[in-house]
Amino acid sequence: MHPFRQAVEARDAAAIEALLADDVVFTSPVAFKPYPGKPITAAILRAVMRVFVDFRYIREIGDATSSDHALLFEATVDGRKITGCDFIHVDENGLIDDLMVMVRPLSGATALAEAMGAQFDRIQREAAEAHSDPAIHAD
Template sequence: MKTFREAVESRDLDAAEALLADDIVFRSPVVHTPYPGKAITAAILRHVIEVFEDFHYVRELSDGPNHALIFQAKVDGLDITGCDFLVMNEEGKIADFMVMTRPFKATQALMAHMGARFDQIKADALSAMAIGRSGEG
């Protein structure tokens, strides 16, 4: 099984999604309220990977179930640095996923792009949940 880092770096979002716990909580760098659930988290990941240009992880720190994956990318030509803070559950799935980014101008660009996509992100999450309930996929 791929690690989350390997899955994201290879853009294998199915493998990344397989590493998410059903009850994951996603904490965005641009929205106050956390997003609960695998479907919305996976939909956000699938869209943000399209928004980021030249995305790559540059460092990884681990302490038991806690992992910090530091990344660099571009948004609208602006350099952005961020960190994915992951907390694994007993099954080895990601139960808590918090993202922080800097600098502010690049974070604002990220917020604008993701905000413009959010209706589609929600629709994608609802579709994934419906497929999951029907036993398909």
């Protein structure tokens, strides 16, 4: 089982964030432009955990030696059932440097867009706070 899947299923935001590379790029199923960087990606993923109900992974594609993985999931957003996939690429350090999410059907994607839109002020605030926290940048 992929460590990202384990962290998500445990709803462990700190473990999820620890798996992200500093230069991770998150591609949303409902936004035109990708979101670069660990602070914004971690904040988005925390918001997703607040928005998704009955989230569960149903299939994992990729082996332990691969840099690319696909994690298929089901969830409910505002009463709409969605099916989606997390496409993950890990760098040479085993950290996620690319995360793209796709969802279907359109009614579910629309519900997700609306729910995440309602979270966006909080997402931006959390990302800004994490970005300005010197402890985040200690290596």
